[in-house]
Amino acid sequence: MAKRRSPAGGGRRMLSGDEARLWHGVVSDVRPLSKSSAAAPEPEPEVFEDIEFPQFPSGEPAPEDGREAASARPARAPVRRRSEWPQLSVGAAAGVDRRTAVRLKRGQLPIEGRIDLHGHTRDEAHRALTAFLAASQDAARRCVLVITGKGLRADGSSGVIRAEVPRWFNQSPNRGRVIAFSHAAPRDGGRGAYYVLLKKKRMRA
Numbered sequence: 001m002a003k004r005r006s007p008a009g010g011g012r013r014m015l016s017g018d019e020a021r022l023w024h025g026v027v028s029d030v031r032p033l034s035k036s037s038a039a040a041p042e043p044e045p046e047v048f049e050d051i052e053f054p055q056f057p058s059g060e061p062a063p064e065d066g067r068e069a070a071s072a073r074p075a076r077a078p079v080r081r082r083s084e085w086p087q088l089s090v091g092a093a094a095g096v097d098r099r100t101a102v103r104l105k106r107g108q109l110p111i112e113g114r115i116d117l118h119g120h121t122r123d124e125a126h127r128a129l130t131a132f133l134a135a136s137q138d139a140a141r142r143c144v145l146v147i148t149g150k151g152l153r154a155d156g157s158s159g160v161i162r163a164e165v166p167r168w169f170n171q172s173p174n175r176g177r178v179i180a181f182s183h184a185a186p187r188d189g190g191r192g193a194y195y196v197l198l199k200k201k202r203m204r205a
Contacts, residue, residue: 088170093180096197104143104195107185111195112141117161118149125161129168137177137201145184150192165194 086095093101103109115132117125129146136144148162169178177198184193 088166088175088178088180090166090194091182093182093197096180100197101180104180104197105182107188107195109143109195109197111143111145111188112136113139114145114147116147117165118147120161122160122164126164126168129165130174133174133177133196133198137198140201142198142200144196144198145188145193146181146196147189147193150190162192169196 091105093104096104100109113132113136115128117128120128132144132146146165148165149159150162166181168174169181179197179199181194181196183191184195188195
């Protein structure tokens with residue numbers, strides 16, 4: 001069968017009758033897509049510009065509000081100030097274990113230092129006691145003896161130094177050094193002297 005050529009004589013070849021019939025059979029079932037069935041184009045992603053986000057240190061979650069951030073922080077143990085230390089009294093040993101307290105009252109702890117405040121004025125006795133307690137703590141002494149004398153007056157009242165010493169134990173800086181104190185046993189002066197238990201001095205790093 002002769003091939004049909006383009007009437008214009010160009011390089012494009014015309015389909016033969018058999019080829020035309022074959023092509024018609026291929027495209028006969030093809031239908032154009034409707035607008036509704038056409039695939040919708042994918043939406044472009046949104047672009048956020050000029051938005052500032054809060055910055056948080058690495059490793060820490062961003063708190064939702066200030067209250068949650070505050071509650072997330074660990075609570076700190078309250079620091080006891082010198083003015084909040086409990087008042088010491090004769091024979092009371094709240095900060096000492098029972099065995100040590102009993103031994104202190106009975107005079108069974110080794111006496112590692114002593115001071116006699118006889119013959120001092122009130123101010124001299126106060127300064128001497130403060131210096132003695134400081135030196136004793138620095139020397140790592142635990143139990144010392146403070147002798148005041150009974151100081152009984154003609155009217156039966158106690159002497160000034162004997163009456164003031166318990167108050168001086170509770171004043172700064174002595175209160176920071178004294179754990180407990182008690183009247184001495186008769187052999188060490190009885191009510192004219194005190195056993196004093198000192199705190200261990202903290203070593204600075």
